[in-house]
Amino acid sequence: MPHPAIARGHVAVITGGASGIGFAAAKRFLQAGMKVAIADIDADHLARAGELLANATAGGAGDVLSLQTDVSKPEQIEALQDAVIARFGGVDVLMNNAGIELTSTALGPRDNYQRIIGVNLWGIIHGSQIFAPGMIARGRPGLIINTGSKQGITTPPGNPAYNVSKAGVKAFTEALAHELRNTPDCAVTAHLLIPGFVFTALTARGRTEKPAAAWTPDESIEFMLARLAAGDFYILCPDNDVPRALDERRIAWAAGDIIENRPALSRWHKDYADAFKAFVEAK
Numbered sequence: 001m002p003h004p005a006i007a008r009g010h011v012a013v014i015t016g017g018a019s020g021i022g023f024a025a026a027k028r029f030l031q032a033g034m035k036v037a038i039a040d041i042d043a044d045h046l047a048r049a050g051e052l053l054a055n056a057t058a059g060g061a062g063d064v065l066s067l068q069t070d071v072s073k074p075e076q077i078e079a080l081q082d083a084v085i086a087r088f089g090g091v092d093v094l095m096n097n098a099g100i101e102l103t104s105t106a107l108g109p110r111d112n113y114q115r116i117i118g119v120n121l122w123g124i125i126h127g128s129q130i131f132a133p134g135m136i137a138r139g140r141p142g143l144i145i146n147t148g149s150k151q152g153i154t155t156p157p158g159n160p161a162y163n164v165s166k167a168g169v170k171a172f173t174e175a176l177a178h179e180l181r182n183t184p185d186c187a188v189t190a191h192l193l194i195p196g197f198v199f200t201a202l203t204a205r206g207r208t209e210k211p212a213a214a215w216t217p218d219e220s221i222e223f224m225l226a227r228l229a230a231g232d233f234y235i236l237c238p239d240n241d242v243p244r245a246l247d248e249r250r251i252a253w254a255a256g257d258i259i260e261n262r263p264a265l266s267r268w269h270k271d272y273a274d275a276f277k278a279f280v281e282a283k
């Protein structure tokens with residue numbers, strides 16, 4: 001049985017819905033008989049995605065709303081909500097999924113920090129705060145799915161601004177889930193989608209063919225739907241390279257840095273290479 005919010009005639013809003021994981025979700029929600037609003041900053045991709053989605057659904061263009069939106073700007077998310085309510089009457093599923101990955105270093109320029117955190121973290125805070133009250137007032141089962149990342153949990157070296165944004169998404173979404181479950185008469189729940197390596201525009205880096213290690217966006221969304229049906233908060237996706245058991249060891253090791261008083265990011269510290277390897281291999 002799918003989650004009850006995912007049902008014929010219900011309404012889904014997906015940010016970053018013109019590409020990758022968001023577009024795959026839009027396709028899948030339409031297949032479930034839902035009406036879908038995709039919001040994206042990229043006008044060309046949005047127009048093409050809207051057309052593809054309308055052609056792929058029995059309801060045609062009447063079931064699809066495409067709205068150019070910059071999720072880092074709250075007034076644009078408010079306009080998105082107004083447009084969705086005017087067209088479809090309300091929202092049952094909100095997927096705050098838009099994300100960017102620009103380069104950064106800890107002491108590098110502030111610009112990319114502001115842009116990445118503006119989209120990846122503020123986009124999710126704006127989306128949740130603006131849509132949740134109406135979803136709760138609707139009085140029926142609802143879902144808020146925020147797209148995080150393993151990089152927000154194990155925070156590997158390489159792109160601290162992205163890690164900071166996604167660690168924020170995790171902390172915010174945990175707090176949101178807690179608040180929602182303690183809100184009287186609230187049937188809306190929050191969930192943290194943690195994709196594995198997924199072949200999309202974000203990760204393609206010039207490649208035109210999916211690397212063997214990566215999942216497709218469609219595989220990721222099928223996994224998400226199964227875990228939502230099971231009631232998971234942490235939707236920890238594997239990929240073709242990293243099974244769940246390996247993720248679990250990596251997450252446990254990262255938490256262990258504090259408990260064991262090891263240096264920061266000891267998984268990538270040469271003095272801890274053997275210990276980490278042994279930890280991963282231990283049953």
Ligand SMILES: NC(=O)c1ccc[n+]([C@@H]2O[C@H](COP(=O)([O-])OP(=O)(O)OC[C@H]3O[C@@H](n4cnc5c(N)ncnc54)[C@H](O)[C@@H]3O)[C@@H](O)[C@H]2O)c1
Nearest residue numbers: 016019020021040041042070071098099197198200201202
């Ligand atoms: N692909 C992966 O391996 C992977 C892994 C972990 C997490 N993620 C996360 O998944 C989410 C989706 O990424 P994807 O891989 O599908 O990438 P993608 O680039 O295919 O899709 C992201 C979409 O977000 C849109 N977007 C960017 N800035 C925006 C803004 N300010 N307002 C509205 N839309 C905006 C882009 O135009 C694009 O259509 C992101 O949050 C990303 O961080 C992806």
